[in-house]
Amino acid sequence: MKPRFEAVTGRYMHLDLLGRPHRLYVEEAGQGIPLLCLHTAGSDGRQYRGVMNDPRVTENFRVIAFDMPWHGKSSPPAGWHDEEYKLTSRDYVQMILEVMAALELDKPVVMGCSIGGRIALHLALDHPQEFRAIVGLQAGAHAEPYYDLSYLHRPDVHGGDICGAIISGLIGPNSPGADRWETQWHYMQGGPGVFKGDLFFYTRDGDVRDRVATIDTAKCPLFLLTGEYDYSCTPEDTLAIARSVKGAEATIMKGMGHFPMSEDPASFLEYLLPILNRIKADARQSTAA
Amino acid sequence: MIEQLADKVNANAALVRRGQYLDTTFLLQVGPDSWLVTVEKGRITSVARQSRSIGDCAFALRASREAWSEFWQRIPKPGFHDLIALSKFRHLSVEGDIKVFMSHLRYFKDVLASLRNTGVAA
Numbered sequence: 001m002k003p004r005f006e007a008v009t010g011r012y013m014h015l016d017l018l019g020r021p022h023r024l025y026v027e028e029a030g031q032g033i034p035l036l037c038l039h040t041a042g043s044d045g046r047q048y049r050g051v052m053n054d055p056r057v058t059e060n061f062r063v064i065a066f067d068m069p070w071h072g073k074s075s076p077p078a079g080w081h082d083e084e085y086k087l088t089s090r091d092y093v094q095m096i097l098e099v100m101a102a103l104e105l106d107k108p109v110v111m112g113c114s115i116g117g118r119i120a121l122h123l124a125l126d127h128p129q130e131f132r133a134i135v136g137l138q139a140g141a142h143a144e145p146y147y148d149l150s151y152l153h154r155p156d157v158h159g160g161d162i163c164g165a166i167i168s169g170l171i172g173p174n175s176p177g178a179d180r181w182e183t184q185w186h187y188m189q190g191g192p193g194v195f196k197g198d199l200f201f202y203t204r205d206g207d208v209r210d211r212v213a214t215i216d217t218a219k220c221p222l223f224l225l226t227g228e229y230d231y232s233c234t235p236e237d238t239l240a241i242a243r244s245v246k247g248a249e250a251t252i253m254k255g256m257g258h259f260p261m262s263e264d265p266a267s268f269l270e271y272l273l274p275i276l277n278r279i280k281a282d283a284r285q286s287t288a289a
Numbered sequence: 290m291i292e293q294l295a296d297k298v299n300a301n302a303a304l305v306r307r308g309q310y311l312d313t314t315f316l317l318q319v320g321p322d323s324w325l326v327t328v329e330k331g332r333i334t335s336v337a338r339q340s341r342s343i344g345d346c347a348f349a350l351r352a353s354r355e356a357w358s359e360f361w362q363r364i365p366k367p368g369f370h371d372l373i374a375l376s377k378f379r380h381l382s383v384e385g386d387i388k389v390f391m392s393h394l395r396y397f398k399d400v401l402a403s404l405r406n407t408g409v410a411a
Contacts, residue, residue, distance in 0.1 A: 146377035148387070157392045165394035169371025173364050229367045231374040 008052045010073075015102045017069065017077075018091055024099070025073035026066045030058025033132065033283055034108035035276075036100065037065040038116030040138075040259060041087075041202055042163055042195025043186040044072025047113070050179075050265020056273055060280050061109070066099055070194045072186075085197035089206050092119050093126065100130070109279055113137035114233065114258060115198050117224075118206045121241070125211060128220035133279045135223045135272075138230055138258050140237030142207040149203070153193035160188040163195045170258035172229040176266075183262040217247030221282075223275045224248060225268075227256030290407070291317065291324050295333040297403040304403070305331040308396045313389050316346040317401075320354030331396070348385030350401070356380040361405050372398050 008029040015022060027045050029052040037048040045065030052063045067074040070085050096119065100108060109132050112120040117139030124134045147166065151157055164184040171180050187195065215222060222245060226238035235252045242250035253260055253271050260268040298304055308331025317324045318341060325346065327335040343349045352360075352375060359369040368378050373394075375381035383390055390397055 147373060148391075151388075151391045157388070162391060162394055165398060166373065168395065168398065169373050173370050229370060231368055231371075231377050235367075 006053055007058065013102060015098070017095055017098050020077040022069055022077055023075050024066055024069065026064065027052065028062060028064040029053070030061050030063050032060040032062055033280065034105040035061040035063045036105060036108045036110045037063060038110065038112030038119065039065065039068070039071065040114035040116060041198030042190045046072065046186055047259060047262035050269065051261055051272070054269055057276060061276060064103065068095065070191055085193055087198045087201040089122055089201060092201060093122055096123065097127065097130070107132045109133045109135065111135035111137065113261065115202050117233065118202060121208050121212055121215065122206070124215045124220060124222050125208065128216060131220050132283065133221045133223065135225070135275060137225050137260055138227065138233040139224055139241065140233040141209040141212040141241060143202055143232060145203045149196055149199055152196040159192050163190055164188040170230060170232055171263045172227055172255050172257035174255045175257070175263040179263050179265065183259050212241055213244040215245045215248065217245065222248040224250040225253055225260065225271050226250070227253045227258060227260050229256060230258040232258050291319065292336050293407050294326060294336050294400070294404060297407065298333045298400055301403065304396065304399050307331065308393060311393050311396065313347045314345065316343055316349035318349060318351035319357050343385055346385060347389045348383060348387060350381060350383055352381040363406055372401060
């Protein structure tokens with residue numbers, strides 16, 4: 001095979017996040033409307049490789065994905081070695097807004113999956129004016145733990161092995177083999193306790209059931225895409241949001257699981273592109289007006 | 290047939306290697322029938338009909354015939370396609386020493402999935 005480079009570029013950004021200095025890894029590709037992508041719990045921005053490498057997206061969108069602190073190639077902040085990592089709603093929202101400000105993104109589209117889909121709901125509730133549109137992948141208002149989360153981080157169980165094995169069934173059964181295993185590899189590479197720390201937000205702190213119905217889609221459009229085989233955020237969890245939020249649009253993706261952009265990028269893009277085309281058309285209209 | 294488990298697993302070198310540090314016995318219950326499955330260094334050395342008592346087993350995996358039958362389809366329905374999914378929707382109970390099961394989760398997922406397309410669903 002002839003070697004080739006992708007159009008994706010990665011850089012390290014130094015900034016203060018949540019009041020502490022951080023070194024954050026940021027990837028991007030394309031130009032146009034900023035599309036900020038948020039990865040799932042315990043993984044990193046590589047999940048969006050398919051979106052970043054599709055010219056149908058990058059000719060009109062500047063796709064950006066950052067690895068959250070503690071994830072991927074972003075380091076935890078100095079002092080991490082004596083801390084227990086636990087993601088909270090407040091920190092997660094703050095982090096996203098601070099990264100947007102640092103990158104000088106003007107009204108981006110935000111697209112997040114799983115914990116990223118949940119925080120997208122928080123953003124729709126509390127900061128709709130900051131975004132052009134919000135795309136929630138595998139987004140539900142709450143998730144109950146369905147296994148003993150302590151197994152994700154204990155010295156007598158291999159963290160990489162269990163994190164990969166726990167999420168393996170969340171991938172749709174028809175996903176291409178290479179993408180299925182790439183998706184699991186990201187989990188196997190996670191730092192000790194990081195997946196579990198993210199799930200504190202997903203299963204405890206990030207619950208928005210009591211207020212999700214107050215999302216105002218007139219302030220910011222909300223699109224929801226959820227895979228049929230996801231048993232963490234089920235199709236029913238997403239459809240419940242669509243029923244309670246006026247103007248929210250939900251689509252269930254046939255055969256797919258919890259990591260659509262990573263487990264089967266080609267199929268996912270067939271669902272995403274019509275949404276991006278509508279966002280693009282709306283941008284043209286508002287420019288014309 | 291459940292007895293095919295030994296041949297299916299032992300013929301899969303990657304799966305045996307994944308279980309190379311595992312020696313255990315677990316109970317597999319399919320509706321009214323139960324089997325005692327013995328694992329030695331990742332190989333299945335015995336699959337024997339057994340009473341439903343957990344007895345000397347490390348742990349037991351129990352589900353209805355219908356639930357396993359759906360799990361063993363080539364492409365199972367959503368919710369029946371994975372052991373953790375079965376457990377979440379209360380089709381599968383995992384009892385006993387859960388740590389053995391969780392610390393070798395991929396191994397056990399693959400062992401049970403090895404019976405897909407063997408006619409065991411019928």
